[in-house]
Amino acid sequence: MTHTSQPANRAASLPRARGFTLVEVMVTMAVIGMLALTVSFVVPDQRDDSVQENARVLYERINYAREFALVRSAILGLRVDDNGTSYRFLQFTDGRWQELNYRGLRRTSLDEQVSLAIETADLALLEQDDTDIDEVFAVDEREFTGNSDDEDGAEDDAEGSGDRAKLKSQPTPQLFIFGSGDLAPFTITLRDDFALRAGTEWKIASENGIDITLSRGDL
Template sequence: MTYQTRTLARSPIRFRNSGFTLLELLVVLVIMGIMLGAVSLNAVQSVHQKLQTDAQRISLLLQLAREEAIVRNRQTAFEVFDQGYQFLVLNENKWEKITDLDTLRGRQFTFPETQVSILSQDAVSADKLRIVFGREPVSRPFKLILRVGDDQVAVNADGVGHFVVE
């Protein structure tokens, strides 16, 4: 036993704690906070990106409405109302909502304050913003503009079925 005490007296044993210091934990938390902040900023879409998503959706729906007009052999229309849009079909000189095709149901804009304007060679009545697709595969070109504040996105139609979002 005396041998063991001599060894202990010559070299004191130090115990190293196997945990992290408070400073190390704080540094890791700060780094994680910065990373989370950067990821969340990239994940949230801007107003322009959401407006562009709306325009892409409308572009695809306009193409579908154009094709429906040709297939049904009846005029089909895209109409803008207060906070959204709908698709109509002309039945016996009366415009009616399309109810038999779920993809052309009425929808709301992402932003209720979205302003819509249509630039076309056709005269558009002041009270209704409407684009009409006829039975023929060629129609007049138009430009549909969606605007929220300073952000603006346009859907250009060339008249032969190509719709491009700018």
């Protein structure tokens, strides 16, 4: 009588498992590394998003201020406060710069750790008859409403109240927006130096005083 070893036959019939070769392992690791690198570029930095959103809002408000000035034949200005963390729009009325309280033009504070800087070109192209526009719109510091670059600057100071205090002027803005819609060439830079990708910034600029662009730049 012949005895057959079924377990042995089954083991012999099963395919033998083959391990990964060194080349296959290295290729797999390289692919995983490339995928991880791609994800790191695709996933946005939240801080960069914050800078972008603040830049977008200011860009839209500058365009709105131009329309506001054009419709009302008014002279407006953009004032960036000394610490670069807030800005406001002013209107030149009765020889004084007055802060606007219209929706979309009110004082705005930037997100935490976002800073703003503004540079404006010479206004010579907008000057006529040898008139110095800076001197025309400049205001004597004695006419300022207290410390006008602070949140409390619009409130009455200790020496004035009511209508008398309201007559005092805000500081002269860095960027003028004329009733024709024209403005001086300028560059506004918003950045967050604490961002994951240090050096990322957003710029609002106009090279000709007509077209305004919003773009991202990396230092």
